[in-house]
Amino acid sequence: MSEHFKFQQIGIAHSCYQQKFGIPRQPGLVTEATASIELLPPFNRLDTLDGLEGFSHIWVHFIFHQCMNEKWKAKIRPPRLGGKEKIGIFASRATHRPNPLGLSVVEVKGIRQEGKQVFIDIIGADLLDKTPIVDIKPYLPYADALPHAKGGFAPLATPLTNVNFSELAIDQLKDYKDIYDRDLQPLIEQVIGQDPRPSYLKGSEGREHGNQLWNANIKWVAKANQFWVTEVQFPRSVKDEQVQNAQRLQDCE
Known part of the structure; x- marks a missing residue:
């Protein structure tokens, strides 16, 4: 049985990345990348974030809004394999997906309010500017950090080029x-x-x-x-x- 779901946008990202080209393929790789999540009405209230100050990181659920009109494929060529080998779409983090949902863990720099606007300042984001945010959850180290997990074809980060x-x-x-x-x-x-x-x-x-x-x-x-x-x-x-x-x-x- 096929189900359809409707999500309400809770926020929007303000990011240093003004285009898709150059955005790191994973969050946390570019620690100099600062961004903020602006909560949209009716969620632009500090009480929606009460208690979040005790967490160093959050999970951000977002929409790949510039990929929504592009078709997905069952198998893709990930950059980590040199663009030569194919793997299944669900074995990848490709942006062209059956549902354009993204998930990133980012560091929380601070929470602030400016008039009626409420922001979460974050570090290490891989979010395109104006990315729609659909959910935020706290990162739990005891449950989310799995030291014995395997990284498949991408076990380690790629070294930086000079x-x-x-x-x-x-x-x-x-x-x-x-x-x-x-x-x-x-x-x-x-x-x-x-x-x-x-x-x-x-x-x-x-x-x-x-x-x-x-x-x-x-x-x-x-x-x-x-x-x-x-x-x-x-x-x-x-x-x-x-x-x-x-x-x-x-x-x-």
Whole structure:
């Protein structure tokens, strides 16, 4: 018997990841990735989070909202196997699923209220900006951490690739920090160091790639088994940023 269920969105993610390309394939791998979950009415009340301050981590249930119109396949080629071997969809964490549900464990940095808005600030998220959140549960170390569990074809995290910066990029990062009071370099090193390229481009060098992190467009290339950040593009004034934020709000309405 086939059943259909309807979920109510309880929140929305505000994340440094402005595009799918570059998001780490698992949560917790990019510790410099900060984000927040904004609770939506009628859940935007601090009493819905009463007691959560005693937990260091939470499970976040969310929707792969940019994959909802794409068809799922019974077998897929996971990046960890080089994109050459196929496994079953339910033996993977692929985003294209029969039901577009995601699950991540993230660290809780804090809980805050700004007027009628309630936020959970989190660390190590793998959430695309504006991701719909459908549930939050506390992480229980005694039940959720299983030291003898097996990791199948992905038993360990992939080592980071070294990330270098051109003189231009270093100067631009300094300017960015002066303007926005945010140090992007550690985040860039962790995100690009994961090698977000699709499997069919792993062996290619010299091709320019771009990652949108917060309001900056990071340009980089692969060269001699390393990555080089060539340029960091971003609005040069707070006024420019305010105009962009206003446009984003209009797009969400």
